Amino acid sequence: MSKKVRVRFAPSPTGPLHIGGVRTALFNYLFAKKHGGDFVLRIEDTDQNRYVEGAEAYIVEALNWCGISFDEGPHLNALSAGNKNEKFGPYRQSERKDLYKQYADELIANGNAYYAFDTAEQLDGHRKGHEAEGKTFIYNWHNREKGRLINSLVLTEAETKAKIEAGEDYVIRFKSPQDETLHLTDTIRGHMTIDTNVLDDKVLFKSDGMPTYHLANIVDDHLMEITHVIRGEEWLPSLALHQLLYDAFGWEVPEFAHLPLILKPTGKGKLSKRDGDKMGFPVFPLEYTAPDGTISKGYKEEGYFPEAVVNFLAFLGWNPGTEQEIFSLEELVADFDLARVNKAGARFDPDKTKWFNHHYMQQQLDLDLAEQFKAIRPELAEIDINYIALVVGLIKERATFVQDFWELSHFFFTAPTSYDEKASKKALKNETPALLQEVINIVTRTKEFTVQNLQAKIKGWITENDIGFGKVMMPLRLALVGALQGPDVFDIMFMIGKAETIKRIETLIK
Numbered sequence: 001m002s003k004k005v006r007v008r009f010a011p012s013p014t015g016p017l018h019i020g021g022v023r024t025a026l027f028n029y030l031f032a033k034k035h036g037g038d039f040v041l042r043i044e045d046t047d048q049n050r051y052v053e054g055a056e057a058y059i060v061e062a063l064n065w066c067g068i069s070f071d072e073g074p075h076l077n078a079l080s081a082g083n084k085n086e087k088f089g090p091y092r093q094s095e096r097k098d099l100y101k102q103y104a105d106e107l108i109a110n111g112n113a114y115y116a117f118d119t120a121e122q123l124d125g126h127r128k129g130h131e132a133e134g135k136t137f138i139y140n141w142h143n144r145e146k147g148r149l150i151n152s153l154v155l156t157e158a159e160t161k162a163k164i165e166a167g168e169d170y171v172i173r174f175k176s177p178q179d180e181t182l183h184l185t186d187t188i189r190g191h192m193t194i195d196t197n198v199l200d201d202k203v204l205f206k207s208d209g210m211p212t213y214h215l216a217n218i219v220d221d222h223l224m225e226i227t228h229v230i231r232g233e234e235w236l237p238s239l240a241l242h243q244l245l246y247d248a249f250g251w252e253v254p255e256f257a258h259l260p261l262i263l264k265p266t267g268k269g270k271l272s273k274r275d276g277d278k279m280g281f282p283v284f285p286l287e288y289t290a291p292d293g294t295i296s297k298g299y300k301e302e303g304y305f306p307e308a309v310v311n312f313l314a315f316l317g318w319n320p321g322t323e324q325e326i327f328s329l330e331e332l333v334a335d336f337d338l339a340r341v342n343k344a345g346a347r348f349d350p351d352k353t354k355w356f357n358h359h360y361m362q363q364q365l366d367l368d369l370a371e372q373f374k375a376i377r378p379e380l381a382e383i384d385i386n387y388i389a390l391v392v393g394l395i396k397e398r399a400t401f402v403q404d405f406w407e408l409s410h411f412f413f414t415a416p417t418s419y420d421e422k423a424s425k426k427a428l429k430n431e432t433p434a435l436l437q438e439v440i441n442i443v444t445r446t447k448e449f450t451v452q453n454l455q456a457k458i459k460g461w462i463t464e465n466d467i468g469f470g471k472v473m474m475p476l477r478l479a480l481v482g483a484l485q486g487p488d489v490f491d492i493m494f495m496i497g498k499a500e501t502i503k504r505i506e507t508l509i510k
């Protein structure tokens with residue numbers, strides 16, 4: 001690669017960013033950083049009808065949370081972007097509106113595009129007419145010059161001019177070539193050929209002065225000196241037109257890489273925004289409140305760590321070719337390679353995402369987790385953070401999310417208010433009160449209240465008297481926890497302290 005690598009993430013601000021979009025951004029970021037290149041955010045907002053307020057801010061915030069940063073974009077000021085904004089910006093297509101028309105004109109001038117004046121009703125009529133005959137209406141070489149369609153290919157120059165000057169609505173369409181075989185290359189999919197006769201003459205520009213996605217996208221990739229276009233598979237059908245547009249302008253074609261689809265957990269069909277709600281996992285990085293008030297869950301709010309999200313997204317379509325599964329963002333940058341991206345769809349596995357989260361939780365400092373825990377449980381407001389951190393250290397191995405902590409640890413903070421029924425049946429026998437009374441005696445006599453001492457004394461007494469561990473340890477646990485769950489009993493006793501231990505055992509005896 002001789003030229004400086006420049007890639008872009010080019011979302012349309014039509015709603016919250018789906019995790020598929022985050023994966024596209026991530027792969028672009030990894031590729032740019034791996035090759036010492038630039039990563040550009042470009043907002044493709046030419047379709048004003050689909051524009052959603054707040055979507056751009058959501059995109060920036062979500063990627064920021066993931067640790068995916070841009071070198072250039074509408075959200076960065078000129079200084080932080082190394083003044084590239086002046087050369088390549090603005091980065092919102094709506095702010096670049098005025099520069100697209102000249103390119104549409106250029107294509108008309110060199111015979112690669114034409115004006116079309118067919119109204120929506122007329123086009124609808126053609127579509128319905130074709131449907132009635134079991135055919136599909138395609139606006140292209142086989143009908144564009146037959147006279148039923150109204151465009152500058154059949155009108156005289158003067159007629160065309162007159163219509164435009166009279167303020168008639170028009171579009172500019174690309175004139176797809178007839179009877180050609182187009183050769184396309186994609187880094188992930190290899191070589192492909194397309195018969196140009198199947199292509200329709202896509203609209204590039206509308207009389208409201210707005211370019212369509214296709215024209216704006218190609219012009220901007222060219223002007224922004226994008227070297228590699230890495231995007232989702234759903235854009236593969238546009239590749240032929242994009243290649244034709246580059247050729248029509250005489251511009252160098254960037255390298256293309258279309259990332260595989262992300263499939264539902266069943267492996268059948270594309271993962272959709274609705275699957276998450278149906279199957280109980282988030283499909284958005286951050287919680288999103290739609291203009292109508294409906295809330296969609298976000299990974300962040302559900303308790304996922306950004307490291308876990310990045311790690312599982314990296315494996316949706318890519319693999320390192322080794323057994324290694326845990327990758328930090330830096331390690332991903334070092335190992336990422338487009339040659340190791342599959343073309344087959346990548347099945348989304350919600351359990352694996354939890355597995356990653358569990359892993360990254362174990363890596364976090366107990367004190368940091370304690371802060372997060374404290375922030376979500378009002379019961380912990382008055383409790384010393386160091387105590388909470390010790391508790392977290394004892395239970396985090398069994399947790400996937402910070403939200404799991406309370407369920408696993410409430411007995412470190414408050415005495416049980418009830419006893420699990422099944423556990424009580426199992427643990428409580430006639431001799432239980434006498435045995436627990438003896439435990440109280442031992443605890444009372446234990447001067448140095450440490451885990452080791454408690455363990456030695458209580459276990460020693462059980463063995464010497466041949467009592468059987470279950471007969472003591474089960475009711476003891478029930479007294480402390482309220483159920484037959486939780487970490488080591490001696491750890492719990494030590495943590496809650498002597499007085500509280502005795503109090504809880506007494507309560508159970510009563």
Ligand code: GLU
Nearest residue numbers: 010011012044217231235
């Ligand atoms: N605006 C398109 C999108 O929403 C960009 C596709 C591309 O990367 O070319 O994904």
